[in-house]
Amino acid sequence: MGKKSEGRRQKSDRSLCFAGALKIMDRQGLLTGAEPSNSGADKAPVVPISGGLYPRVNAADAKHDIDVMLWSMKLCSIRRYFHQRFWENETQDAEYAEIVEPMPRLESVAEHSWHVADTVLLLVGHFPELYPDRCAQLAILHDKMEITIGDQNPVGRDGTGRATHAFNAQERVSKASAERVAIDRYLSRLRPAARRTQADALFELLDGATPEAQFVKAIDKLQALAFVLVKKHGELADRHLEFTLRYSEKVVLYFPPLTVHYSELRSRLLLQVARRRNCRVSGLEGPVPSLPTGFWSPMVISMGKTAVAKYLVDDHGFARCATGSACRWICRTLFDSESKTLLNQVTDALKAIDEDVWLRAALSVDVGGKPIVFDSMRFGSDYRFLKNRGFTTWKIVAPLDVRLARLKARGQEFDVAVDEYHPGETQLENYAFDAVIENGGLQLPPLHKSVENELARLQ
The missing domain is CATH 1.10.3210.10 (Hypothetical protein af1432)
Known part of the structure; x- marks a missing residue:
């Protein structure tokens, strides 16, 4: 993947970043690429974004x-x-x-x-x-x-x-x-x-x-x-x-x-x-209900982009960047609210000024030189921004019934007739990705093996 310079911002030569709507965990794909340091003039110092998924509790x-x-x-x-x-x-x-x-x-x-x-x-x-x-x-x-x-x-x-x-x-x-x-x-x-x-x-x-x-x-x-x-x-x-x-x-x-x-x-x-x-x-054993295989894995419900991101963080030393953290922080700090309506209003208002604002904010976090992983890309503008900066795109796909079952398990409502055709779920449908991972199973090991294969291919 090599290194590229962008002004004062240096990219790591081993970074992964995922793209896709978190509500449709597996609709869009993964992005792999390189994380700039936060030493540049366009750093957003007031946005406290955590670079990583929830840690394991011992x-x-x-x-x-x-x-x-x-x-x-x-x-x-x-x-x-x-x-x-x-x-x-x-x-x-x-x-x-x-x-x-x-x-x-x-x-x-x-x-x-x-x-x-x-x-x-x-x-x-x-x-x-x-x-x-x-x-x-x-x-x-x-x-x-x-x-x-x-x-x-x-x-x-x-x-x-x-x-x-x-x-x-x-x-x-x-x-x-x-x-x-x-x-x-x-x-x-x-x-x-x-x-x-x-x-x-x-x-x-x-x-x-x-x-x-x-x-x-x-x-x-x-x-x-x-x-x-x-x-x-x-x-x-x-x-x-x-x-x-x-x-x-x-x-x-x-x-x-x-x-x-x-x-x-x-x-x-x-x-x-x-x-x-x-x-x-x-x-x-009679009255105790049997638990699904893999139940005790902390992120077993997230068997798509988030699961892959977690695996890269836990097993390969990646740091996670998230585009939504900055918007949530602004809404909480300035408006004391995180209602969906307000989040959408703030998102749209700042994107009208700069369509890449949330990606820039996410990439401003200091990850200590670690490779990074994105697990949120929904629009063509996101795709172009990240591809232009050397990111490699991965797409994780799963059958609709599997994705709906995962959403139901998390208690998330999803109206197929409406939500499945929202621009955030369909805009990247025909875009070219560098790798596609089929993920229709219920076990993490096969998914992890697919990730290892793609990582090896990128070496």
């Missing part, structure tokens, strides 16, 4: 985090006003209630929300690309609409969740519709300034529109699993255990990098149940 750290998470849940058993002057009658009532329902009692929605927010703050440091303040805000608000619609029962009368929002797509649509109505009613109670701030957050979370929203949705399910552990003490019927494990898998579906934490908590629950039943964990 088992020891996950175990420590789960220990602290469970310890922190003791706070719900600490009563206010207990045995204080002027609160004698209420203290007697509380003491009697504790005899009937020992601590920890069935948690309130407010207690659950606090524990979700607390766990968010405990774990968000593992993932530097997330905004901690936004995650905490989303966690605090995430179940507030239950004041109106109540705590929706995911188990159902038969205990399987098949007839509820847990595993029934139509019921999930109905639940989301009710939540949307509840949000509108709640927002009508607020002052305009508060309404603007909370509206973005509530709809962002409902739609799972950002990595922060996906992270909080995953923590929501992780905390629910933790509560089952501390409340039930291993006394779960087979059907309850099966439902709990299957439903809690959404932790990984929403945010795959939390796989190690989920695995630790899941293992503790199984061990607790086995001890209560005086059997081995292997004796629980």
Whole structure:
């Protein structure tokens, strides 16, 4: 690939960069090329873009985090006003209630929300690309609409969740519709300034529109699993255990990098149940749902460009550049919002000034001389910009049904009749790529082998 100079910006001679719409993970391709350093005059110093995918969390750290998470849940058993002057009658009532329902009692929605927010703050440091303040805000608000619609029962009368929002797509649509109505009613109670701030957050979370929203949705399910552990003490019927494990898998579906934490908590629950039943964990195989092969791979859901990018980062020392980080930072910092509408407005406004602005911002990050990988290219202008700077293009393709299945697993909505024909999904359809990788399988190793073959060919 060689080296090229562009003013004061020097390119690495071993860089990869991916292109394509992240919503259609495999529609457009990969770009490979060279990353300029950020020493040039056109550097954008105020844009904090992280060069890399979410790091792996080691088992020891996950175990420590789960220990602290469970310890922190003791706070719900600490009563206010207990045995204080002027609160004698209420203290007697509380003491009697504790005899009937020992601590920890069935948690309130407010207690659950606090524990979700607390766990968010405990774990968000593992993932530097997330905004901690936004995650905490989303966690605090995430179940507030239950004041109106109540705590929706995911188990159902038969205990399987098949007839509820847990595993029934139509019921999930109905639940989301009710939540949307509840949000509108709640927002009508607020002052305009508060309404603007909370509206973005509530709809962002409902739609799972950002990595922060996906992270909080995953923590929501992780905390629910933790509560089952501390409340039930291993006394779960087979059907309850099966439902709990299957439903809690959404932790990984929403945010795959939390796989190690989920695995630790899941293992503790199984061990607790086995001890209560005086059997081995292997004796629980009947009620324990089988997990898909490769389930414990942190990014198993992303079997397209993102999966290849992660492999290059983890196994070949690449750094990742992302075009969306700069826009998100601007919207968050200047407008205190990351609504889809605002992101599109800012994107279009700055592209009207310079159609390459977001690529320039992404390439301004200092990656310490590492080769880079892009995993976001959607338009012809992006293609021309990167090709003109020496990048090599890779295209990853997968059948439509495979791509739709992956999007469904991540909880992302996709209207084939509309979204499949958006310019961002079709504009590069007839462009020439330097390599094409067929990716219709469900396993990572074959995909990694294809990447190794292409890397060898580029040497």
